[in-house]
Amino acid sequence: MSTHGKNPYEIVQELLKESVNGLGLDESIYQILKKPMRVLEVSIPIRKDNGDIVNYTGYRSQHLDILGPTKGGIRFHPEVNIDEVRALSIWMSMKSAIIQLPLGGGKGGVIVNPNDLNERELEELSRSYIRKITPIIGPKKDIPAPDMNTTPEIMAWMIDEYDKLNGYNVPGLLTGKPIIIGGSQGRLEATGRGVVITIREAANAINLDLSQATAAIQGFGNVGSATAHFLHESGVKVVAITDESGGIYNENGINIPELTEFVAEGNVIADYEKCESISNEKMFALPIDILIPAAIENQITKETAPTIQAKIVAEAANGPSTPEGNDILEENGVFIIPDILCNAGGVTVSYFEWVQNTMNYYWKEEKVNRELEEKMISAFKRVYEMKEEKKSGMRQAAYMVGIKHLVLALKARGWIKNGDLSKM
Structure with missing residues (x-):
């Protein structure tokens, strides 16, 4: 689903190569991972x-x-x-x-x-x-x-x-199932919940008061709507939302519970009459605190990135930023929560579902959410510490954290015989 002429496979390979080099690892590691x-x-x-x-x-x-x-x-x-x-x-x-x-x-x-x-x-x-x-x-x-x-x-x-x-029956075959046949409590909202946990941690890192913050969201599917819900609960004022139907804007904040009910009744957000219309381009350029791309790849490009005024960009979608767009955001001092960290709540609770299927014992939603929060906070901390240690951006830091973990497993299994891991 590449747009703006960017191939996501080439992008991720470039990021892997840069991060392998950033860790001081041998080229052979990149050859394994690419x-x-x-x-x-x-x-x-x-x-x-x-x-x-x-x-x-x-x-x-x-x-x-x-x-x-x-x-x-x-x-x-x-x-x-x-x-x-x-x-x-x-x-x-x-x-x-x-x-x-x-x-x-x-x-x-x-x-x-x-x-x-x-x-x-x-x-x-x-x-x-x-x-x-x-x-x-x-x-x-x-x-x-x-x-x-x-x-x-x-x-x-x-x-x-x-x-x-x-x-x-093989309930552990896949995850995201209906609860009645082995699905997990909390799975449907897990990605959006994880997005907001990482936003909260990023806000702490840059001393942003979420109770006074404003946000805009691209996409109002499962992830975008759940993110809007949890931001609203956190006191964040969501002022704009766009999706395939169009966009809505209200400088005083959108009534998220009412909008969610409106969409659940079969309507599209563009028909929600209590807001002004707004285009995607204008939404990206709003003077807000948090921008959340939760739609498709390659939306923050060399054309759109210079217009972004947000302090935090939280990538709820996979691959929403091109390398050029990412560089511009970093140069402009925007705190980026990269996709491979920001939206990892979904795979985390999918893992919990698989564990529950294997045990044939199911958790209450409170336990699922508590375990998710613990893992997301720990992951954010690992990435932020890598960023500080390597003086890198958050995206490269996230890749370096992931690669380091994989390299340790490769070493343990004997795939790496003579690789120098001391520089990691």
């Missing part, structure tokens, strides 16, 4: 209700499994492509390593606009996709999860199909 260990492409022919057969293309990428089974979402989107899926699997490895989860990085996707399918066709696509990737997935191999345009209902269809193939 591409996934396995990428599967599958063909998914579906008979539509009008009798036509349409053949969709699906992917599953598994980056590295030295810490444990690979883990990552499945997205349904017309702009899914193989390089995006590869990049996202590497990002997942980094997230798991930063949080110190016993997981590697995986990602999957199907090139499809789910709005073009009715419910039966969408279910057939979901079941067929999971059948096609069954040889390489499983609770001890690779654990899928929801992502863009996939839901707990779609996860339920997928796990039902996998269970039929196996002849017994």
Whole structure:
């Protein structure tokens, strides 16, 4: 889903290379990390209700499994492509390593606009996709999860199909399931909750009083809406929100509970009449404290970055900043919470769900949220300390923290025989 001509796979490889060099590690480390260990492409022919057969293309990428089974979402989107899926699997490895989860990085996707399918066709696509990737997935191999345009209902269809193939229930196959069939309390809101935890830690680092702060959010899907909810609870005034339908602005703050209810009734945010209209470009340029891109890749570019006045940019989306955009923000003194740290709450609670499935014992939501907060705060601290130690930006610091954790595992397994790790 690359925009502005930027290939996310090339971007993540550049970031890996810079961070390997920043740690003073040998080129061989980059050679191990720079591409996934396995990428599967599958063909998914579906008979539509009008009798036509349409053949969709699906992917599953598994980056590295030295810490444990690979883990990552499945997205349904017309702009899914193989390089995006590869990049996202590497990002997942980094997230798991930063949080110190016993997981590697995986990602999957199907090139499809789910709005073009009715419910039966969408279910057939979901079941067929999971059948096609069954040889390489499983609770001890690779654990899928929801992502863009996939839901707990779609996860339920997928796990039902996998269970039929196996002849017994395998609840740990994937995460993000409905609670009734082994899902975890707190999973749906986990990414947004984690975003706000990292915003709170960043605010502490720069002495920003959140009770007096203003914010704007790009995207009002699961992550954007949950982030808005938790910011509102924290006393932050959310003044602008944009999504595919348009944008809304209210300098006195948007009534987030009312907007959430409005959208839940089947409306789009652009039709919410208690606000002015605003474009994405104007929202990015607002004089606010916190900007949260929670939509798609490559939104903060060399064109948009110079207009950003926010003190904190919290990357709730994957890859929302191009390298040029990131450099401009850093030069302008913006505190960036990079995606591989900021939105890691989702994979963290997915890990908790997998643990609960393995134990066949389920936690209360209070425990899930408490464990999530502990892990997100610890991860933020590790990245911030690396930033201070290496005098780097937060993004490079996050990659260096993740790479350092992976390198220690590579060393323990004997992959690195003569690498000098003393400089890390």
